[in-house]
Amino acid sequence: DQIEKGGYDHFMLKEIHEQxxxxxxxxxxxxxxxxxxxxxxxxxxxxxKFLNANRIIIVACGTSWHAGLVGEYLFEDMARIPVEVExxxxxxxxxxxxxxKDVVIAISQSGETADTLAAIKLAKSKGxxxxxxxxxxxxxxxxxxxxxxxxxxxxxxxxxxxKAFTTxxxxxxxxxxxxxxxxxxxxxxxxxxxxxxxxxxxxxVEELLKIDDKVKEIAEVYKDAKNCLYLGRGFNFPVALxxxxxxxxxxxxxAEGYPAAEMKHGPIALIDENMPIFVIATNRGHYEKxxxxxxxxxxxxxxxxxxxxxxxxxxxxxxxxxxxxxxxEEALTPLLTTIPxxxxxxxxxxxxxxxxxxxxxxxxxxxxx
Ligand code: AGP
Numbered sequence: 001d002q003i004e005k006g007g008y009d010h011f012m013l014k015e016i017h018e019q020x021x022x023x024x025x026x027x028x029x030x031x032x033x034x035x036x037x038x039x040x041x042x043x044x045x046x047x048x049k050f051l052n053a054n055r056i057i058i059v060a061c062g063t064s065w066h067a068g069l070v071g072e073y074l075f076e077d078m079a080r081i082p083v084e085v086e087x088x089x090x091x092x093x094x095x096x097x098x099x100x101k102d103v104v105i106a107i108s109q110s111g112e113t114a115d116t117l118a119a120i121k122l123a124k125s126k127g128x129x130x131x132x133x134x135x136x137x138x139x140x141x142x143x144x145x146x147x148x149x150x151x152x153x154x155x156x157x158x159x160x161x162x163k164a165f166t167t168x169x170x171x172x173x174x175x176x177x178x179x180x181x182x183x184x185x186x187x188x189x190x191x192x193x194x195x196x197x198x199x200x201x202x203x204x205v206e207e208l209l210k211i212d213d214k215v216k217e218i219a220e221v222y223k224d225a226k227n228c229l230y231l232g233r234g235f236n237f238p239v240a241l242x243x244x245x246x247x248x249x250x251x252x253x254x255a256e257g258y259p260a261a262e263m264k265h266g267p268i269a270l271i272d273e274n275m276p277i278f279v280i281a282t283n284r285g286h287y288e289k290x291x292x293x294x295x296x297x298x299x300x301x302x303x304x305x306x307x308x309x310x311x312x313x314x315x316x317x318x319x320x321x322x323x324x325x326x327x328x329e330e331a332l333t334p335l336l337t338t339i340p341x342x343x344x345x346x347x348x349x350x351x352x353x354x355x356x357x358x359x360x361x362x363x364x365x366x367x368x369x
Contacts, residue, residue: 010356012158016342020202022163025152026170033199036192038178042147049129053103055082059091059119060107063161067168068107069238070334078180088119100127109164110365111139120144133171135164158357159364160249162342197329204326208339218321219347222276231260232280239334243341250349250359260293271302280337283309284330307337
């Protein structure tokens with residue numbers, strides 16, 4: 001067991017630290033940095049399906065659904081293709097409208113999630129083209145889909161998904177870039193700039209992992225909280241949802257993720273001095289708006305832990321704690337902003353003495369309804 005954990009105390013921590021390599025493996029053979037091209041035969045062979053699609057419907061569960069939500073922002077921003085993201089469990093039972101002009105992307109780490117598999121079967125029966133993004137090679141979902149891409153994250157043992165999430169986002173980013181380039185939505189220089197910035201991500205994640213001690217200090221301060229809020233906007237709204245899910249899953253602390261601007265429509269009523277609020281405030285994504293959300297929280301005595309871009313000065317003055325991430329394009333920030341949240345939930349769960357790798361009531365892969 002110790003050997004399998006590679007010297008780490010838990011699989012989850014090992015898997016968090018494997019992310020620079022996992023993302024690099026996801027790039028391999030697909031993103032050719034020197035040539036500035038993206039080669040994905042699974043997309044190229046079916047390019048007409050994607051480019052002529054009425055819309056893309058993404059189906060998934062849990063963390064994979066959160067990756068799908070990032071995918072929606074990426075696809076619409078980079079390739080201008082309409083996207084809907086559906087919980088597989090809802091999609092399969094709500095008599096959805098699916099035609100042979102729809103492309104369905106199913107995302108699943110295990111490739112065995114029953115609801116996602118059933119959603120795929122339904123979409124296929126209605127004539128849709130179904131593309132899979134899976135981690136486990138040869139899994140049921142990989143076999144059931146018309147085409148697809150593996151994430152190449154390597155085995156993920158911890159029930160709380162970490163490297164599967166970042167590699168799913170990596171694959172979705174590559175697809176969005178590829179489609180945006182193919183249909184002319186992404187100008188050549190923008191596409192090439194994304195490639196250069198993507199190439200830096202594994203090293204930036206590596207750098208970010210060094211903040212572990214700082215995250216541990218923050219975990220120590222907030223480990224006894226009963227409720228937490230996670231806020232983000234744009235590309236980082238799904239990261240807020242994922243941050244909250246990670247905390248719930250392994251520390252059993254109630255946490256909610258919200259789009260930052262929705263706070264004033266309800267959750268703001270919860271804020272008092274006992275409420276830690278984790279806010280993603282990267283410098284290019286609606287920064288001023290998020291800063292004003294942070295001010296609203298502060299004036300209600302909420303405790304603010306902010307994730308900011310390195311060199312930030314404004315948020316630093318207001319927040320109780322800040323965690324800096326390296327600079328990148330806003331569309332790529334989810335690959336970085338998610339890392340501190342993974343570490344934070346890990347440390348809180350360890351401090352509370354919880355079973356990090358196998359939290360109560362949860363299975364790694366939900367193969368029943
Ligand atoms: C993630 O931390 C969870 N354990 C869970 O939400 C998971 O992402 C979900 O069950 C979907 O699993 P899949 O990716 O294997 O389909």
